[in-house]
Amino acid sequence: MSTFNWWGDWRPSLTPHTSNLQPTDLIECTSIVGGATVNTAITGAQIIAAASGGSATWGGITGTLSAQTDLQTALNAKQPTLVSGTNIKTVNSNSLLGSGDISLPSNKLSAIGTNVTGTTANTISANALLPANTLVTGKPCMIHIKARGRRVGSSVLAVIACGMYRNTSVSLSGATFLGQIQIGATNTLGQFERHLFWDGAGNVSVHFPNTLVSDMINNGTYTTSVINPAVDNYFLYTIQCSNAGDTGQIQWGLHTLYA
């Protein structure tokens, strides 16, 4: 006689199950307790509930990722890896990827000048930086430069001249002359302006003659000069006293870019 003490109780009246376990499935087990048979029924729902309490080890899950369609759909909805210049734009050729800050040059830059006295040489009173790469190759623009000079004090010596130059350093040596006005009366102000056109290729042009108060109110020829946009450039605001005993100052200089 067999020594098994439990077995499955097959009932020919039930339809055999051949597919995956369903919550409505019923499994019965029979065991011998004290010489009598005891039937125990287990539902498919109980087995499923017990199985779901387990956990998979991350990294130990096997299978095909795309078969998990909800996860694959969520992954598909994610933005792809950013590639500078491909799916994320650059700013003035600067990549936006990575950490840190990109300081953008201001399109306006003002300068406050200091007194010039004791010399008849043309002397820088104020300067303003035009940072490297502010002018962009292929993108022409206009640079509006204006300044206000002041003949300081009440001396009655001679006129002073207020000038504008540009250079790659804060130096008048080799600087390109842009414009000039003269102030005659003492303790008076003189304002003037120029418009430089950046052609997007390597040159700027400015109105000529260069002794106009404003190049907005006169027609005229222009002079063209080479500028390197890849390096820092400076607008230099100068004072020249005809008499060294006089004093002049650029009170304020400003350049503004119009793209």
Place this chain on the structure above:
Amino acid sequence: MQEIQDKFNGAYIHYMLNTFTYNEIEYTITGPIEVISETQLHVETDKGIILVDDTMDIYKELTNG
């Protein structure tokens, strides 16, 4: 033939030099040279009006001419 004009007395000095190089840029003198102070000139070139001062070699060449 180039000419230098004194800003204050209007006198012209004729000068033959017509090119110079500064900071690796070659300039061609295209117009009058103006004396704006005892140490500075305005030189009209193909690249704009350039301030030339006595720290530049070309200054000595121009003023000694």
